[in-house]
Amino acid sequence: MKRAPSPAARLRTMHDQLVAAYGPQHWWPAKTPFEVILGAYLTQNTAWKAVELSLDNLRAAGALTIGGLRSLPIDELQRLIRPSGFYTRKAPAIKAFVAMLDHEFSSSLKKLAAAPTATLRQRLLALPGVGPETADAILLYALGHPVPVADEYLRRIAERHKLTTQPARGRQGYDSLVALTRQAFAGDHETSQASLFNEFHALTVAVGKAHCGRTPHCQQCPLAADRARFGNGG
DNA sequence: CGCCAGGCCGTGT
């Protein structure tokens, strides 16, 4: 009899199953780091399709750059990002990020990225409209820091597969998912942690978009085997 | 047509 695998070991196996099913994702779907940051704000509780409309508007207005965004009046910014919703909150939040960059990092994303991960994360979390997921998405995808990103899809996967006993929602639940992801990839030394966290988060979104993250008993789901053995019924 | 999307924040308990 083999001992039951740890949740972290199972999650590492699930990652391989997702890679086999969906292939490399090479995220984030944006061209420049600043565009990644804008997307991170805009996609909060919002379908990516709608975010693309807003990014198209910003591109046409020449506002996908720091300077372009800075010179854009806030009411104009609201109008351009209207397709992705919550614009009365997201527009000031984006403006606050640019102001922080201007005042504290000489308008340089490179200088921002050079700060230590822990202090940088705290600084991002102190910004309006930036919670743990947005902060970590910016850290990983725009600034290249090796931090996992936990999202609603991963939360549901952890719940259905019974990967954690921690409270599912709230800051504690988020942190427990991050810790679990770190454990899952702790033994990987061949590839950079950042690349693995990058790919893993993209794959959780891929499986979510493919329906298997929402439908409780989806047999075509690449993760069906694990769920059959350890998860909720299906 | 109603539901929901790659969250976050303020308020109440």
Add this chain to the structure above:
DNA sequence: ACACGGCATGGC
């Protein structure tokens, strides 16, 4: 420390 409602639009 959490649950809950509000924020807003577009896709399906």
